[in-house]
Amino acid sequence: MNQPATVAVTGLTVRHRRTVALDALDLSLSPGIHGLLGPNGAGKTSLIRVLATVAAPASGRVELLGGDVGSHGERTAIRRRLGYLPQEFGCYPAFTVREFVAYVAWLKEVPADRAAAAVERAVERVGLADRIDARMKTLSGGMVRRAGIAQAIVNEPELLLLDEPTAGLDPEQRVDFRALLRELGTEATVVVSTHLVEDVAAACTDVALIESGVLAFRGTTAELAALGGESGDPGDSTTNAIERGYTAALRAHRDRLAARPAGQRAKESLR
Amino acid sequence: MTTTLTPPRAEKPAPARAPAPLRTELRRGLGPWTGAAVALTVFVTMYGKGLGWQGRWADATNLLHVVAGLLCGPLALAAGCWQGGRDRRRRTTELWESVPRSPLRRLLVSVAPSALWPAAGLLLADAVCLLATWPYVSAGRPFLELLAADAVAVAALGALGHLAGRVARWRLTAPLLGIVGYVALGLAAYTEGTARWLGPAGEHQFSWDRPVWWYGPVSMAWTAGLTLAVLLAYGLRPARLRVLALVPLAVAVAAAGLILRLPQDQGPWRPDPALSRQICDDGTPQICLTAVDEALLPEVSAALAPLNSRLKGMPGAPARWVGGISGPALPGDIELPSPRQDAVRNRLVRPDLYLNSAVNWLFSDTCQDGDGAGPNAERSWAIHLAVTEWLAPTPDDYGPDTTGAQPYIDRLDAKSPAEQRDYLTRYLAANTCRPDEVPIP
Numbered sequence: 001m002n003q004p005a006t007v008a009v010t011g012l013t014v015r016h017r018r019t020v021a022l023d024a025l026d027l028s029l030s031p032g033i034h035g036l037l038g039p040n041g042a043g044k045t046s047l048i049r050v051l052a053t054v055a056a057p058a059s060g061r062v063e064l065l066g067g068d069v070g071s072h073g074e075r076t077a078i079r080r081r082l083g084y085l086p087q088e089f090g091c092y093p094a095f096t097v098r099e100f101v102a103y104v105a106w107l108k109e110v111p112a113d114r115a116a117a118a119v120e121r122a123v124e125r126v127g128l129a130d131r132i133d134a135r136m137k138t139l140s141g142g143m144v145r146r147a148g149i150a151q152a153i154v155n156e157p158e159l160l161l162l163d164e165p166t167a168g169l170d171p172e173q174r175v176d177f178r179a180l181l182r183e184l185g186t187e188a189t190v191v192v193s194t195h196l197v198e199d200v201a202a203a204c205t206d207v208a209l210i211e212s213g214v215l216a217f218r219g220t221t222a223e224l225a226a227l228g229g230e231s232g233d234p235g236d237s238t239t240n241a242i243e244r245g246y247t248a249a250l251r252a253h254r255d256r257l258a259a260r261p262a263g264q265r266a267k268e269s270l271r
Numbered sequence: 272m273t274t275t276l277t278p279p280r281a282e283k284p285a286p287a288r289a290p291a292p293l294r295t296e297l298r299r300g301l302g303p304w305t306g307a308a309v310a311l312t313v314f315v316t317m318y319g320k321g322l323g324w325q326g327r328w329a330d331a332t333n334l335l336h337v338v339a340g341l342l343c344g345p346l347a348l349a350a351g352c353w354q355g356g357r358d359r360r361r362r363t364t365e366l367w368e369s370v371p372r373s374p375l376r377r378l379l380v381s382v383a384p385s386a387l388w389p390a391a392g393l394l395l396a397d398a399v400c401l402l403a404t405w406p407y408v409s410a411g412r413p414f415l416e417l418l419a420a421d422a423v424a425v426a427a428l429g430a431l432g433h434l435a436g437r438v439a440r441w442r443l444t445a446p447l448l449g450i451v452g453y454v455a456l457g458l459a460a461y462t463e464g465t466a467r468w469l470g471p472a473g474e475h476q477f478s479w480d481r482p483v484w485w486y487g488p489v490s491m492a493w494t495a496g497l498t499l500a501v502l503l504a505y506g507l508r509p510a511r512l513r514v515l516a517l518v519p520l521a522v523a524v525a526a527a528g529l530i531l532r533l534p535q536d537q538g539p540w541r542p543d544p545a546l547s548r549q550i551c552d553d554g555t556p557q558i559c560l561t562a563v564d565e566a567l568l569p570e571v572s573a574a575l576a577p578l579n580s581r582l583k584g585m586p587g588a589p590a591r592w593v594g595g596i597s598g599p600a601l602p603g604d605i606e607l608p609s610p611r612q613d614a615v616r617n618r619l620v621r622p623d624l625y626l627n628s629a630v631n632w633l634f635s636d637t638c639q640d641g642d643g644a645g646p647n648a649e650r651s652w653a654i655h656l657a658v659t660e661w662l663a664p665t666p667d668d669y670g671p672d673t674t675g676a677q678p679y680i681d682r683l684d685a686k687s688p689a690e691q692r693d694y695l696t697r698y699l700a701a702n703t704c705r706p707d708e709v710p711i712p
Contacts, residue, residue: 052369072509079371090362094299102289107370107377115289151366 003030004066006159006189007051012060014046014213021046023213024060033185035200035221036193037246038210044193045087047210048163051191052084065158080109083157087164087193089148093137097128097147100136104151122154123147125180127173141168149177153184160190166199178203201225201242209249216253224249292380300357302384305350309343309392309425316342317400322615324404327563329478329546330611331404332414335397337460339421340472343393344456347429349449351385355436356445375506382502385433390426394418407617409565411546416487423491424471427498428452434505468530468538469493475540478563478611479547479595486539489526496523547595555583560610561595566617567610574622575629578662585692587699589633605633626663634659634703651706654679658698658712682712 007029014022021043036044049055050062053069065081067074091100101122105115123132126146136144145168152160166174181203184190192199200207200221207224209217217224221242228244296302316338317324324330358364358381367377397418404413435448459470467473468486471494496519503516533539551559552572556579560568575592582588590603594610608628610619619625634655656671657679665671673680683691697710 049365054365054368076371079369082369084366084369086365088362088365090358090364090366092299092357092361092363095295096290099290099295099299103292103295104366104370105289106292107367107372109371112288119289 005030005063006065007191008061008063009047009051010061012047012050012062013058014043014050014055015058016046020213022050022057022210025210025213025215027208027215027218029189029191029206031185031187031189032205033181033190033192033203035204035207036191036210037195037197037200037207038216039250040195042210043213044210045163046213048084048087048161048191048193051159052082052086052161053079054084054086078159080155081158083152083155083160085148085152085162085165089145091136091144091147093135095136096133097123097136097139097150098132100147101150101154105154108155110155118154118156122150125153126150127176142170142173145169146173146177149180156188158188160184160188161193162191163193164195165192166194166196174199175202197243197246209246209253211250211253214253217249227252293383296380296384297387300384301350301354302388305347305354305384305429306388306392306395308350309346309389310396312342312346313338313393313396313400317396323612324400325407325616326404326409326566326611326614327478328401328404328408328411328413329475329480329563331400332417333475335400336417336421337472337474339393339397339418339425340470341453341456341460343389343425344428344471345449345452347385347389347425348432348435348452349445350389351382351429351432352436352439352445352448354381354385355433356439356442357381358437359440373506374508375503378502378506382430382433385429386426389429390422393422393425397421407566408563409567410562411481411543414482414487416484417482417490420487420490420494421471424494427494428471430498430502434501437505463535465531465533465535465538468533469527473538475538477540477542479543479561480537480540481543481546482539483541485529486533489529493523493526493530496520496526549593549595551591554579556589556605557591558607559591559593559595560607564595564611567614567619570614570617570619570622571607571610571625574619574625578626578630581662581692581695585699586696592629608632621666623663623666624669627659627665627669630659630663645706647706647709649675650711651703651709654698654709654711655703657683658695679712686712 005028007027009025009027012022012025012027013020025043025047027047036047038044046055050057050069051064053064053075062069064078067078069075069078092103095103098119101119102115105119110118120129120132123129126149128143128146128150131139131143136147139147145165149162149165152162166177169177178199181190181192185203185205192204194200204221207217207219207221208215209224217227224245225241226245227248228241228246229248313335317334320334324334358367370377401413401418432445432448432452436445456470456472459467460472460474461467471490500516500518500520500523503519504513507513507515530539546561546563548562549559550562550565550568551557552568554572554576558568558572558575560571571592571594589605591601591605592607593600593604594607608625610625613619613621613625653675656673657676659665660673660676661680661683665673683694686694694710694712701708701710703709
């Protein structure tokens with residue numbers, strides 16, 4: 001954690017109409033693989049969308065890769081170094097994989113003389129090299145997801161945001177994907193939003209647990225596993241340990257909230 | 272799924288260039304189909320209109336212009352609208368919002384197939400139709416600047432449809448926009464005011480006219496300027512840059528101002544002396560057509576030959592048969608029906624019908640209210656029909672019932688050639704508006 005922060009979020013609040021999705025969140029991330037865990041509706045996707053510069057926060061400051069996303073010029077520079085796989089990844093079915101990834105490379109302002117090689121490398125890294133000239137509409141759901149990952153990494157981003165990246169991948173591909181994540185995480189800051197604890201256990205060095213728009217836990221994967229305590233079962237896996245830690249962290253957070261004075265809780269609920 | 276994420280070791284070298292986004296956009300999706308649909312629309316409509324347009328550049332250009340504005344325009348509008356809704360249907364909007372490429376450049380690349388393919392389809396169809404016209408025209412040139420303006424207008428409608436598709440969320444917007452566009456363009460084309468020359472489907476019928484030289488380029492400036500202004504206003508970020516949209520808007524407004532100053536009735540069209548000059552044969556009576564129909568002169572001369580041989584040297588017979596813009600300018604001139612309407616590829620399809628029409632025009636008098644009445648009116652009409660049928664029988668199933676006129680036809684047939692000429696001279700001298708003066712065969 002001695003490296004400079006590539007993501008620095010301070011007092012981030014995101015509202016969807018009257019609902020508060022993120023509530024004065026503070027978060028700092030450095031290069032590595034960061035798992036973003038939390039129950040459905042906790043605010044994971046809202047956070048990822050703000051980090052992807054797709055959604056504007058209601059308040060707070062967001063600095064990515066040393067730039068302020070609130071500034072138009074800096075935001076453009078950040079986007080060149082950003083990779084993003086949305087939860088609902090869409091594509092143009094008539095395009096081939098090569099054409100689609102090249103299209104994204106152009107949108108990400110990858111220099112034209114490097115684009116062809118960048119496209120091939122990105123497609124190879126997700127294991128779609130043999131289908132690079134196949135139309136997107138001929139791919140299976142898992143392959144489309146991998147094409148989505150390829151477009152996210154085509155510009156070799158310094159900040160990679162993946163929202164539910166393993167949805168649709170079969171177990172073998174998930175294993176390979178985690179290996180790819182580990183490779184990417186050596187140089188870039190990778191944020192993986194997921195509700196699959198095994199993804200976090202296998203690939204992430206660091207975990208942020210979000211509950212109802214606030215940070216419920218922040219620490220290493222080992223620290224989260226330790227929260228769950230020892231299991232009596234000798235065959236218990238790391239995944240199960242993290243699941244127990246996840247549950248324990250959530251409960252502890254809820255207990256802390258419940259222990260606060262009623263007036264403070266009422267104020268927070270009105271924010 | 273059997274493939275894994277393990278990268279295979281490919282030996283082939285990387286391509287020198289990645290697929291260019293504009294080329295990809297133009298190759299994939301609805302664009303090529305739209306171009307093909309536009310071209311097919313033109314071909315089917317032109318074929319369905321018969322092939323009479325093949326004889327004159329003006330007829331071919333005018334029909335192509337109306338088809339482009341009235342049919343291809345709404346088609347481009349609807350197809351562009353559907354294409355414009357692509358990002359919402361394919362759920363790519365969010366991903367595109369995270370990229371650094373400017374929204375305007377993204378917009379221009381994605382608009383390209385909506386604008387360029389309909390224009391390309393139209394230009395291809397125009398070129399084919401003009402090539403089909405080329406061998407049969409007598410004079411003038413195709414109005415390429417108007418066809419180019421049509422292509423720009425259709426491209427503009429495609430681009431505007433694309434923007435509508437981006438804004439409107441309803442799936443039925445595209446077909447509805449096509450229908451609304453058809454009605455609006457149709458109303459604009461047939462309105463009486465000068466504003467109809469702003470629309471892309473304003474029709475002009477006179478084949479010996481040509482548009483003023485600046486009308487085509489100014490029309491392009493009008494449609495392209497307006498569309499570019501809307502594209503810039505939509506695509507430019509940050510918002511303060513949108514003021515740049517005022518530049519093409521100013522060009523469009525200036526162009527519209529020029530067009531609106533055209534005369535209301537004739538708009539940009541002016542008679543072309545080279546097209547409207549008379550070309551005459553050396554027969555008696557002489558047959559004169561305008562230069563645009565010069566190639567039809569032998570056909571018309573041949574069709575009228577039996578009549579002319581009867582009228583030759585007869586008092587009261589026409590000195591000249593005159594067709595086209597100038598009409599009967601001299602004493603003794605008789606107006607000819609337009610041969611172009613009955614011609615295909617410079618051949619009169621029914622010379623007998625054309626001859627019959629010419630005879631009817633020969634005997635037509637301009638009568639006043641109350642003329643043609645009286646006890647002998649019915650007899651006068653029967654004699655008129657008899658003389659017409661005797662000179663140029665109406666082909667079967669085309670003309671009126673000749674039962675009442677048959678006795679007079681029989682009497683004319685029974686006369687000697689000298690008696691026939693004598694009667695015809697008297698008939699030509701008579702005022703057929705006064706039934707009592709019509710001589711009985």
